[in-house]
Amino acid sequence: MELLSPRRVQSFRSIREKEVLNMIKSIALQEGSAVNLSKKISSVTYSITSLAAFGKGSKYHAKFMLVSDEALKLLGGFSLADMYPSVKVLERITGIRKRLEKVHKQVDEVLENILREHKVKRAEPKPGSGEEAKDQDLVDVLLKVQSSGEFGAQLTDNNLKAVIFDMFSGGGDTSSTTAEWAIAEMINNPRVMKRAQDEVRRIFGERGTVDESRIRDSTYLQAVIKETLRLHPPATLLPARECSERCEIYGYEIPVKTRVIVNVWAVGRDPNYWTDPEKFNPERFLDSQTDFRGTDFNYIPFGAGRRICPGISFALPNIELPLAQLLYHFDWKLPGAVVKQEQLDMSETFGLTTGRTQDLELLPIPYHPFSNNSVAC
Template sequence: MSIMLHSIQTSTGLFVTLSILLISISFRWILSNPRTKKNLPPSPRKLPFIGNLHQLGSRPHHTLLDMAKKHGPLMLVHVGSVPMLVASSAEVAEKILKTHDLVFCNRPILKIPNTILYGSKDIAFCPYGEHWRQMKSIAVLHLLSNRRVQLFRQVREEETTIMIDKIRESSGSLVNLSEMFVSLTNNVVCRVALGKTYRGLRFKNLLERLMDILGALSVGSYIPWLSWVDRVSGLQRITNEVAKEFDELLEGVLEEHMDKNRGTNVGGRCKEDQDLVDILLDVQREKVGGFEVDKDTIKAVILDIFAAGTDTTSTSIEWAISELVKHPQVMKKLQQEVTSVANGRSMITEGDLEKMKYLKAIIKETLRLHIPLPLLVQRESTQDINLMGYDIPAGTRVVINAWALGRDPSLWEESNEFKPERFLNSSLDYKGFHYQFIPFGAGRRGCPGIQFAMAINELAIANLVYKYDLALPDGKGGEELDMSDITGLTTHRKSPLLVVASRRF
């Protein structure tokens, strides 16, 4: 009897223990299951392992807007194993970029930029923290301040003149304006950043490969167990090659600058003709603010300037001229404005640009319709937060579909039409305070180079339409211009802009 009682007690004890263990495991599973404890934003149905990756296609800003029409302006998609919050309205964008900017100001570590940019020591892709704060401060105060941008005025005007002269040499034959704009912005950025131009084919190809690689999709960044795909496809090899070639180039540039400055009295040296490498070397030498800037950081920041200052700027000019060719009545009105301001002089100077209200409206309208980065650079939440009634876990990726904001029919009348007049007598601007129009981002991670980019845009467009009439070849009308786009790091024209340029005087 006692043996049976002991057996029953043992069985009962084991049952109770197992029950407690099962309840504990179940309770922990419930707590760890985000769908049972969190009110997540609506999501499209996903596939195992790849999530919604297969749905994004070659123009994800279009696809994500279509999804948002069904699931709402605050939507959670899954790119592989990565949850990604997508904002498709100005209201949601303002909550993320203004109200909760500090929570959403981090950058995720992405494989390709991390490899190219020396472990993300740059400004654009650097995770939020002390290093980023110091480098952003250096950029704003020393590299891209209003005064510094004005000091490079002569460079912009000289390179614009060179472009205009090259077009004149075409003697009425077909001109590839897309190539012209890339050369213009590349030469300006080279002179500003490095002190000289690199006009050779090798450098041009290297820059093109950099832009291509930064716009490529790394499967391993979103589906870690498929990282081998990046090796098999050659993406990893090409990334390493581009990183190595740019490192060798920039290492040579730094050596040239350090050799030039050796023995120079830094305090007595003229600062007016310094390029950006000179300035960064001064910051490194003087340990501004007690912050040490190493060589890799200098190289990463210079690469940032190339990526942001060449491709996005040339693309903006390309789309603006495309719209002018397509809308000859707008072109004629702009030509009347620039001709009046120029008052017979051979070229438009930067001092003239402030008087050109219609030019500024055209550029704003171009940025609204053809934002260079349709999906702003990814952010990442730093802590759990409730956003508009939804629970957003820490570490969630965040994307703002700025292209969708610029074409929202509830915010813009005839939202898909090119109408520069909408910006005349309007306070709307692109500096990050109007969330339906944020081509340069907003908040802490907004682009610090707005003034630099806009100076090139305005000067190039003003002089081009002042000097030339532009027409499509074979007698085609502007309405026949193909405006199809293709997306990489930026959204380009699918085909180059080929025109016949006729001198106006």
């Protein structure tokens, strides 16, 4: 689909590089102080997703970020009403339905304004057509698809708003969660951290910063990301699927219309398929052809088949670039209050994604002296 085609994702490269570099500069200003990397990484990935979706000129960025944050907290939270959906009184007792309706209305209003803003911009005369396609954001692409009717059934504004929200919630949270887990695992495995840093610093040498031109040459960093996704898939459970025909799995009959949920977390730690499954070992992927595309059913962090996550090509650069920049520009240590522990607490918390229970706070030690030249794009 044009919405997340490789060409379209590549068109957002300048956004990614600028936003990640801004994050690096802000961390450099906190030299000597602990940095909450969880918040830094989350902020940059949501900013990238927002700019890619709405464009640089939208005046609704801040408002959408605010209401979306509240919506994601509610959607990822636990409620007794979810466990006992037939007991309608629980929705009133917990107040969850009222809160959801309020937040839904707020999100809908902001998205309505964003669509209206883009429709007005599309109606304005263009001085030339050369830059028009290049400057299109994801909302522009959706409106173009809507007006063309290329999918047969007419896409309504509500359809577009649903796609935008799914894109934002899925694109930001999964990328930031994966990058955060990768750093945490490398802190607990200094050998892996050093090898990944040495590789990134060798590839980009004295250029002063990292860009996307050679980031795929960092084979060990790619292995680190794959291993992180094996141990910490952003979505522990894949979205439910419905059996279209009766089948049998290991002697169990699965009737037609049965809802099946795949536990990706358990698949990635299955000792029948993985050696030392609980060990963080990126080397297992160095000589392996295993990829993210669902070709190997013992490794499906993004799902598989026709229903595989369509945002893989958008998510990966949002993981690779922040990680490479953080590894290139800084050495990382635990703050004094935590350094007495042998390892970071790796407890998980469940929501829309499976993140860390505690925010990741680390002490950055600049690898290069920062100057205007060393951080210039």
